[in-house]
Amino acid sequence: MADSQEKVNGETSSGEYEKPHATGVESDARNHSVAYSRRQNSMSAADRARRNANAKLANPLAGYSHAELRAMGAEYVNKYQIGDEDDIRAFEIGACLAQDPTKYDSIQGVTVEEADVLRKEFVNRWSQPKLMYLVIILCSTCAAVQGMDETVVNGAQIFYGAQFGIGGQDPRSTWLLGLLNSAPYFCCAFIGCWLTVPYNNLFGRRGTIFITCTFSALACFWQAFSNTWWHMFIARFALGLGIGPKSATVPIYAAETTPPGIRGALVMQWQMWTAFGIMFGYIADLVFYNVKPRPHVQGLNWRLMMASAMLPALIVIAFVFLCPESPRWYMSKGRHYAAYESMCRLRYNKVQAARDVFYMQTLLSAEQELSFEGQNKVLELVTIPRNRRALIGSELVMFFQQFCGVNIIAYYSSQIFVEANFPELNALAASLGFGIINFVFAIPAIYTIDTFGRRNLLLTTFPLMALFLFFTGFSFWIPDDTMHTARIACITTGIYLFGVVYSPGEGPVPFTYSAEAYPLYIRSLGMSLATATTWFFNGVLSITWPSMKVAFTNQGGFSFYAVWNLIGFVLILLFLPETKGKTLEELDQVFGMPTHAHAAYGLRQVPYFFKRYIFRQHVEPERLYEYDTGENEDVGYDHDADNTV
Numbered sequence: 001m002a003d004s005q006e007k008v009n010g011e012t013s014s015g016e017y018e019k020p021h022a023t024g025v026e027s028d029a030r031n032h033s034v035a036y037s038r039r040q041n042s043m044s045a046a047d048r049a050r051r052n053a054n055a056k057l058a059n060p061l062a063g064y065s066h067a068e069l070r071a072m073g074a075e076y077v078n079k080y081q082i083g084d085e086d087d088i089r090a091f092e093i094g095a096c097l098a099q100d101p102t103k104y105d106s107i108q109g110v111t112v113e114e115a116d117v118l119r120k121e122f123v124n125r126w127s128q129p130k131l132m133y134l135v136i137i138l139c140s141t142c143a144a145v146q147g148m149d150e151t152v153v154n155g156a157q158i159f160y161g162a163q164f165g166i167g168g169q170d171p172r173s174t175w176l177l178g179l180l181n182s183a184p185y186f187c188c189a190f191i192g193c194w195l196t197v198p199y200n201n202l203f204g205r206r207g208t209i210f211i212t213c214t215f216s217a218l219a220c221f222w223q224a225f226s227n228t229w230w231h232m233f234i235a236r237f238a239l240g241l242g243i244g245p246k247s248a249t250v251p252i253y254a255a256e257t258t259p260p261g262i263r264g265a266l267v268m269q270w271q272m273w274t275a276f277g278i279m280f281g282y283i284a285d286l287v288f289y290n291v292k293p294r295p296h297v298q299g300l301n302w303r304l305m306m307a308s309a310m311l312p313a314l315i316v317i318a319f320v321f322l323c324p325e326s327p328r329w330y331m332s333k334g335r336h337y338a339a340y341e342s343m344c345r346l347r348y349n350k351v352q353a354a355r356d357v358f359y360m361q362t363l364l365s366a367e368q369e370l371s372f373e374g375q376n377k378v379l380e381l382v383t384i385p386r387n388r389r390a391l392i393g394s395e396l397v398m399f400f401q402q403f404c405g406v407n408i409i410a411y412y413s414s415q416i417f418v419e420a421n422f423p424e425l426n427a428l429a430a431s432l433g434f435g436i437i438n439f440v441f442a443i444p445a446i447y448t449i450d451t452f453g454r455r456n457l458l459l460t461t462f463p464l465m466a467l468f469l470f471f472t473g474f475s476f477w478i479p480d481d482t483m484h485t486a487r488i489a490c491i492t493t494g495i496y497l498f499g500v501v502y503s504p505g506e507g508p509v510p511f512t513y514s515a516e517a518y519p520l521y522i523r524s525l526g527m528s529l530a531t532a533t534t535w536f537f538n539g540v541l542s543i544t545w546p547s548m549k550v551a552f553t554n555q556g557g558f559s560f561y562a563v564w565n566l567i568g569f570v571l572i573l574l575f576l577p578e579t580k581g582k583t584l585e586e587l588d589q590v591f592g593m594p595t596h597a598h599a600a601y602g603l604r605q606v607p608y609f610f611k612r613y614i615f616r617q618h619v620e621p622e623r624l625y626e627y628d629t630g631e632n633e634d635v636g637y638d639h640d641a642d643n644t645v
Contacts, residue, residue, distance in 0.1 A: 147277020155285025192244020473558030
């Protein structure tokens with residue numbers, strides 16, 4: 001930069017005197033400093049633009065007066081020819097409420113009845129119209145469909161493995177049995193999850209749910225008629241076409257139809273009701289265990305087990321179109337009046353509906369205006385430090401949701417119990433016990449995830465999961481001939497205690513964390529990648545376990561995943577920022593901290609923990625973030641280390 005300036009008698013064009021004899025080291029340092037400063041300024045401008053974009057997306061109505069908002073509401077109604085004078089009034093008031101829903105008592109024109117309904121949103125958030133509860137039932141049943149799809153195979157494979165000639169311990173049998181288990185999850189990772197966007201674009205949220213549940217029901221029915229391992233593989237692979245898009249669409253539908261007060265709780269309940277479906281999968285295995293074969297129908301019991309998973313899917317198919325379509329989807333198609341009608345069905349009065357529709361439209365317009373020309377969102381996931389750290393955190397929790405080892409129990413627990421010398425019926429009953437624990441202990445997560453925080457829950461539960469997996473694996477060394485009861489009791493206890501600590505921790509945290517970590521403008525892309533990641537490693541876990549337990553024995557297999565839990569604890573301690581209760585602007589700052597700085601903070605937490613909780617010393621916790629939204633602060637991006645991970 002200095003080299004390009006004109007020099008006159010040792011002075012630059014700006015009149016500053018330049019040293020005539022700089023050493024090579026000084027010159028290199030000065031050039032590096034200038035180049036770094038230029039890069040820093042350039043990055044600062046780009047990052048500041050993104051930060052401002054996120055701030056506008058956080059509340060695009062900030063800064064407007066009530067008069068301006070009323071005018072905007074009326075203009076919106078007239079522009080899209082929505083309703084009559086009563087609707088104009090609703091949108092004028094709704095536009096003011098959209099800026100700050102808590103200020104309903106300071107807005108002119110709100111009636112006593114309307115104010116009472118608006119107040120109940122905060123003092124009794126579960127006071128909702130009946131149709132809203134139908135949507136909640138729909139989303140819960142969809143989660144149960146997924147859970148049951150995953151676990152009926154747990155008991156069925158005890159029988160069809162032998163029938164298909166893959167029930168032995170030879171490499172061919174173990175790998176093929178794992179392949180059948182993993183088929184739907186690999187389909188989800190490579191095909192199903194990436195069909196979410198085109199399905200939703202063409203068929204809407206309800207249409208996608210209907211189609212995916214139809215796929216699930218047909219695939220479950222198809223599995224029941226399989227007579228060879230490759231026939232079963234094709235049927236189970238097709239099941240992934242139903243599981244993948246549904247798992248991504250239902251949380252979106254829930255978020256777009258529910259009021260803000262219960263939105264987070266409903267998204268959280270996806271995992272809880274999936275656990276409920278898992279439990280019912282085990283119940284189906286028990287119910288059909290004693291069904292005897294019929295003439296020309298070999299293995300009727302396992303066929304009924306596999307087919308039973310279609311029941312919740314059929315229930316969803318029967319009433320999905322009784323629920324309104326997502327108003328947000330209608331807006332994306334330019335159907336604003338249909339969006340308003342749909343929202344009116346989901347709210348008590350027109351003011352509520354107008355508020356939410358107007359805010360949706362304003363947010364949608366802001367997203368379109370703030371889309372950067374020529375930006376490559378896939379590339380920005382990696383090249384922008386703030387996004388890259390969100391990617392690391394999201395992928396970390398999604399990877400460990402599988403490699404904590406939970407699904408070796410969810411998919412193979414009946415075989416594990418049989419190998420521990422349980423009778424088959426008792427093995428299925430023990431698996432049901434795990435399913436009940438998985439469901440019951442997922443319920444407290446609705447409270448604990450926002451009380452204790454995502455990171456604290458994981459740091460607490462990962463060491464315990466490792467401990468209980470070690471305990472379970474080592475219990476297989478207890479002699480069966482002399483200590484049979486103790487052996488069974490210890491194996492069962494280890495598996496159950498693992499479920500107790502998994503369910504409120506690594507069970508619900510990954511999807512919640514991934515949904516909030518990314519900036520809004522790349523959130524859908526980040527969530528698609530996160531979902532594909534968890535399904536891929538689900539498949540890896542499923543396909544490898546039968547061969548792993550032969551090669552490593554049950555002791556080595558459980559210990560393998562116990563070690564991964566210890567690795568997970570270290571990586572979460574170092575690289576996973578806390579996101580509990582953070583605004584979008586605060587999340588920019590959280591993920592703006594350099595990775596090495598957060599890792600150092602994580603290491604400092606270890607002595608702090610021992611001093612405060614072991615030695616009971618009075619030690620003040622370190623405050624990692626100073627939330628400052630001043631204009632001169634580059635909140636959310638680390639320009640001092642733009643090449644740092």
